[in-house]
Amino acid sequence: xxxxxxxxxxxxxxxxxxxxxxxxxxxxxxxxxxxxxxxxxxxxxxxxxxxxxxxxxxxxxxxxxxxxxxxxxxxxxxxxxxxxxxxxxxxxxxxxxxxxxxxxxxxxxxxxxxxxxxxxxxxxxxxxxxxxxxxxxxxxxxxxxxxxxxxxxxxxxxxxxxxxxxxxxxxxxxxxxxxxxxxxxxxxxxxxxxxxxxxxxxxxxxxxxxxxxxxxxxxxxx
Numbered sequence: 001x002x003x004x005x006x007x008x009x010x011x012x013x014x015x016x017x018x019x020x021x022x023x024x025x026x027x028x029x030x031x032x033x034x035x036x037x038x039x040x041x042x043x044x045x046x047x048x049x050x051x052x053x054x055x056x057x058x059x060x061x062x063x064x065x066x067x068x069x070x071x072x073x074x075x076x077x078x079x080x081x082x083x084x085x086x087x088x089x090x091x092x093x094x095x096x097x098x099x100x101x102x103x104x105x106x107x108x109x110x111x112x113x114x115x116x117x118x119x120x121x122x123x124x125x126x127x128x129x130x131x132x133x134x135x136x137x138x139x140x141x142x143x144x145x146x147x148x149x150x151x152x153x154x155x156x157x158x159x160x161x162x163x164x165x166x167x168x169x170x171x172x173x174x175x176x177x178x179x180x181x182x183x184x185x186x187x188x189x190x191x192x193x194x195x196x197x198x199x200x201x202x203x204x205x206x207x208x209x210x211x212x213x214x215x216x217x218x219x220x221x222x
Contacts, residue, residue, distance in 0.1 A: 043128035076118035102166035145207035
């Protein structure tokens, strides 16, 4: 409103005001949902990693060369990153393959009206180096608690840089019992015989309702 009322502003000032308003609007979705949900923070989920690396510089054209998978995600829908903690589906009833089809695992079956679709894009996502024994760390801002966690790792030979992720590509490597309300959870994982690029796929069944999070983390087993 201020931009329109100050009719004596020059063209450059109007443009500056427009940029400021656009920046504020970009931030609003994140601030509106940040206290509601959570995600895997180590090894970082795809959209959380993009937010960490580029959240304060998301319009930098250098991202296209330095981090092309994040670049395409930011171009497709910045709210996938501002809302890094909202990638969930309600009412799956434990039948996850029915709710989340092959090729759509990283977007939670194109949940939230397709906000996270770009996370299914096949390509060389930035990876986190891990060893055969590692810990999945999840941040739960709302302290929902968990009925359980399931952690999967892609089979040896699967190449996430060139192949779409399917349920048949996943191996269950950890399954937990319930966790009480907290903000920080750790799930120890032990694997063997894995090397190179993989996807760690974490399913978090929240306790407060039938709400399930489907989270892809790109890793490199060293």
